[in-house]
Amino acid sequence: DIQMTQSPSSLSASVGDRVTITCRASQGISNYLAWFQQKPGKAPKPLIYGASSLQSGVPSKFSGSGSGTEFTLTISSLQPEDFATYYCQHYNSYPLTFGPGTTVDI
């Protein structure tokens, strides 16, 4: 099974900050990597697929990069509504697995 790790596990930031979250896969997954945002009590919201493609309707302040085993999610200018937990997920092989999440506190 491919293990996904995320760093940091949590971070505190201010409105307007640029925030970067890293996701690493235990083996190469090409670009089969997605990112999600989840707020308490809500379903995950898809942000990125194919490591760097924005899902429809997602603002351009979110961007993704990487390939192989190391990936990043960047929020260019943090806003209060971005307080949430962010998960990465690979879909290269079975079982599909998620990272443990990164909680962003504003």
Place this chain on the structure above:
Amino acid sequence: EVQLVESGGGLVQPGGSLRLSCAASGFTFSSYWMSWVRQAPGKGLEWVANINEDGGRKNYVDSVRGRFTISRDNAENSVYLQMDSLRAEDTAVYYCARGGSHSLWGQGTLVTVSS
């Protein structure tokens, strides 16, 4: 409106069964793989199972293989999860999601396994 709506959750005793349903609308359901993903209280996300467009291919996480069965009815635009031999550790919110990259999610349905 493009959406997924889950139903069928509830309280069940250990060893019991439950069938979850997910109704799709607003997109061509028969063109997509569909998944079930769960989230235990206070925990992260765990992929459970998925099924291909015509229902001929199914994949499961090891912890549910042999106990859970995923199926779909393209005429009804629905995907199902039959859960048998339920355990306390199956307690979670269960979401259905579209495609391999999980580009669309439902609101979830809570399954509680407890005596």
